[in-house]
Amino acid sequence: MNVALLKELAEAPGIPGREERVRDIVRREMKGLVDSVTTDAMGNVIGRKGSGGPRVMLAAHMDEIGFFVRHVEDKGFLRLQTVGGFDARQLFAQRVLVHTRKGESLRGVLTYATKPTHLLSDSERNKSPEITEFFVDVGMGADAVKERVSVGDMVTMDRTLEEVGDCLISKSMDNRVSVFVMLEALRKAGPLSCEVAAVATVQEEVGLRGAQTAAFSVDPAIGIALDTTIAADHPGGTDAEAVTRIGQGTAIKIMDSSIISHPKLIDHMRSLAEGAGIPHQMEILPRGGTDGGTLQRARGGNVCMTLSVPTRYVHTVNEMIHRKDLQATIDLLALYLEHAPEGDYAL
Ligand SMILES: [Zn+2]
Structure with missing residues (x-):
């Protein structure tokens, strides 16, 4: 795993509306991974790859609180x-x-x-x-x-990324870890069966703003938002309140306060994970939103879900993720990009 790239992404400063330093890294990394890279007026970076098959938009926000x-x-x-x-x-x-x-x-x-x-x-x-x-x-x-x-x-x-036990801690794991996941899944995926628009979005932390305009211009059939989610599996809450647990795999989000994921997309993603033995867990987050909330409702709506990386201590300077969950999220996203057209999402 390219921890050096994740470290570079996490340590770069980039509050909502001022994502330029992160944007430069994303553009540099996308070259060679996608067919074209464009930046819109809001600052969203859109990397397009493949042709034929359904258009899948990935959204990973670049901004930090x-x-x-x-x-x-x-x-x-x-x-x-x-x-x-x-x-x-x-x-x-x-x-x-x-x-x-x-x-x-x-x-x-x-x-x-x-x-x-x-x-x-x-x-x-x-x-x-x-x-x-x-x-x-x-x-x-x-x-x-x-x-x-x-x-x-x-x-x-002012915090650096450090390796701690089986985990990585840093400021801004929310959501540079998902920007990293998006890049690494593009790197890993075999021949694509869909048209991918990989979008590093802006201004998520102030109300999912960049994803709104990017989804309008991309006009996807399928949307997958990538974000961190709460792993409150530590002292302070009950087991029922944990949401997710680190080390138990990538989190397939059923709902949060911004989105109820498409049930057939959830099933497809879950079946792929089961078939390939990729560790995963199902997630319900009672409060909080992701780019999925705005992505799902773009134009006439699309088949949408959020895939999350379980994260302890969210919105602190020591956001902690488990290497195993990070790898599982990359693996499942790459696998999905190879199999997107096989999904039957008719309701
Ligand atoms: Zn986030």
Whole structure:
């Protein structure tokens, strides 16, 4: 497995609307894997391959949750606008990178407006902070900050991908792991029996926006969104609330709050996995959405589902995936691309 490529993808900064660094990697990798690569006005990268057979659109979002600089204070501290759903409880004592117009990446401390713990009263200590109270300190005087940082600069979490036991952890596994899956499945698949449009989408984390326009222009018969999903198989919840479990295989999504996957596509995917002995699990996610939600409803609708990589600690800086689940997702997607026309999806 090409962990170096996944590491490059995960460590690249790219909040919604500012996916350019990830986009460059995707375009570089797609060359040679597909027949043509185009980029639309939103920034979606569309790689097309094969002809004849049903048109299958894959959608893997490139963006990560992050921040824009909203305001530079007189003392040089940076106030933030979140883009995507952060959990304030996970933002304590973090380092971030501020990506300036001049192309610098300034390291900073992300913290919230409070006194050092020694100085807090009991009631102050028990108060949980709002996300709007967080700010960034880049360790420079106000004049230097104002010269380099401006409103609208992108701020991302400062974390690297590391191999831990049987797993990989990083910021932005959601959803660079699926961008990686899409590329590796194209690399792995034998002769295609369908026309594939592999789309690295933008702005998923703020409402599935890029997939909406890409699905309109691609106009697929079949849509497969690729994303991470919750694996809450760790202390904190019950077994029934786990959604998926890492190490148990790729997750075939039955539903989340954005999509109810096509029942016959689910069956087809499940049969392929069973036939080839690819580890898989069925997933129901009570809350949360994926590009599948907008993809399914493009134009007159299409046969659609989401294939997920089980992920612990989603939307933290240590999103954890299991190598086995990653491989299973690549294997099943590649197999599907070889067998797409065999599906009978008539209802
Ligand atoms: Zn995602």
